[in-house]
Every structure is written in structure tokens, then in C-alpha cells.
Amino acid sequence: MTDELTICDACEGDAAAIAEIYAHYVLESAASFETEPPDAQVMAGRIAKILGGGYPWLVVRDAEDRVLGFAYAERFGPRAGYLYSCETHIFVRNDALGRGIGTMLINALLAACEDRGYRQAFALIAGTEPASVVLHARAGYLPCGTLTGAGWKHGQWTDVFMMQRKLGAGNETLPEGHT
DSSP states (O other): OOTTOEEEEOOGGGHHHHHHHHHHHHHHOSSSOOSSOOOHHHHHHHHHHHHHTTOOEEEEEOTTOOEEEEEEEEESOSSGGGTTEEEEEEEEOGGGTTSSHHHHHHHHHHHHHHHTTOOEEEEEEETTOHHHHHHHHHTTOEEEEEEEEEEEETTEEEEEEEEEEEOTTTTSSOOTTOO
């Protein structure tokens, strides 16, 4: 049930809660290929960098104002040709799974990306995370490739699934301001 949950933009004050949520995925899964969880200060810097770059970073809060999940987008690649593409990331508190938070976050994140003029969203998902693949597929992402054995974590090679979703008109029209 999601009626007591709200989505809003993240702020520096959310960094500790976000770092706590993320630490679970760093330590206990291959959802992130980081091996050391970043602390609140590092996470605050990441939030500032994402927001400063014009990308969205969202959080879901419960009725007690606790952060239960977060999602953000970042530039897909460093070259100028990727200007209209973004990579999306979604993490939900491990003890809050199954409440529709991931669905809320992905839908809000995609809308925020479209509002900013992005045309393609990509997600790189560890093969150990089938629920994430399903979440993205339900949000309209399509599989576009498998990076076999691309990650090494917890003593094993892990495949990475690449999924893609058109945002707005996608590549069917020119970006705004281009002729």
C-alpha cells in the first residue's frame, strides 16, 4: 500500500538515510558493484553532483518522514553525443520491499527525466537481481543486451543486463532547439 508515502526531491539532509539504504546493497548483494559503502558525507557529495548536473534525485518518505527509497538519474556517458540519454538507479530499503515503492520511484523518476528533456533511459542491472529486471520491464524498459561476466563481486562473476526505455518522443524527433 502506498497511500501514506510521498515522493520528493532529495536534499543533503537525506544523505545519511540514503547511505544506510545503499549500504545494504553494497554489502549484501551485487545490485551495486561497489564493495565499500559510502558514508553520509560521500553520499551528500553525490547528491549535490547529480542535482547540480540537472538530473533528478528523488526519495520516498513515509508518514513519519523516514526515507524508504531513492532513485536518481545521471548522464549515461561522458561524450557530448550522450547529452539526451541517462542512466537510472533505484534502491528501496530492504525492510520496505513489496510496498510498491520501487514502482512509485521508477515512474516518478522517468517523468522527471522526460520533464528535463532526456530521450533515452538506460538501466544496468546485475543478473542477481531478477526483481529489478521485472520492475524495469513493467515500467516499459526493454532488454537491449547482456554484458556477460562484467562484474565480480562476492567471489563470483555476474552478468549485467542492459535495459532501455524511450523517454517522450525518444529518437523519433530532434531534441528541442535542434534543426
